[in-house]
Amino acid sequence: MLNNTQTFLNGLYVMATVTGPQGVYLQRNASNMQMAPNSQMQFNVWTNGQQLVAGDYDVQIDAYYGLKDNLRFDAPNGKRYTYHTRGQTKLHVSAKHAKTLTADDALLQHRFVMPWWGWVLLAVILGGLTGGILYAALRRRTVNYLFVLTDGQIIDRGSVRMRRFEKRNVVVPSGFVTQTTAKTVVALAANRVENTFVLTENSNLSANVNKL
Known part of the structure; x- marks a missing residue:
């Protein structure tokens, strides 16, 4: 995000939305921020455990700022702002980049996905334990x-x-x-x-x- 004006952007509220293939939907809202004149800010949107795939993504950013004088724009956070600007772009994520993003996602790395043979092994173990308990309780x-x-x-x-x-x-x-x-x-x-x-x-x- 770039502020190319000579004034501060006070009370900045940003809502970023990312939609992509296979139902990927990411969103991040942040409020009460400030940008200095002629400055830029990197506004990160985290995947929160969603696995990204290769393909085209649509990125839309709404920014509201100014909480004094001539409040005209209603923001999703329930407040009115003096200014509102919107940016929209498309970007392509390659298979290699998607793999890198997945590897960098801590939530995905800590998520344990059990393979099919693991479920079979678990069922066998639970069945054996249940059978052993029943045998010990019912045998003469x-x-x-x-x-x-x-x-x-x-x-x-x-x-x-x-x-x-x-x-x-x-x-x-x-x-x-x-x-x-x-x-x-x-x-x-x-x-x-x-x-x-x-x-x-x-x-x-x-x-x-x-x-x-």
């Missing part, structure tokens, strides 16, 4: 149980096939109850490989037998 495994007295004497033992979140009740051998709860039925913990229950003699049963 052997759960052992053991009934012993306080002195370590084994009264009875056995095993059942259970899923990890399944519950199974086992009847305590006749004439005994669990030492802690005095129950004749115990629940196996399926998340354990072996369940050990300490038993004591059922005193109520002994009393009833003696009474008879």
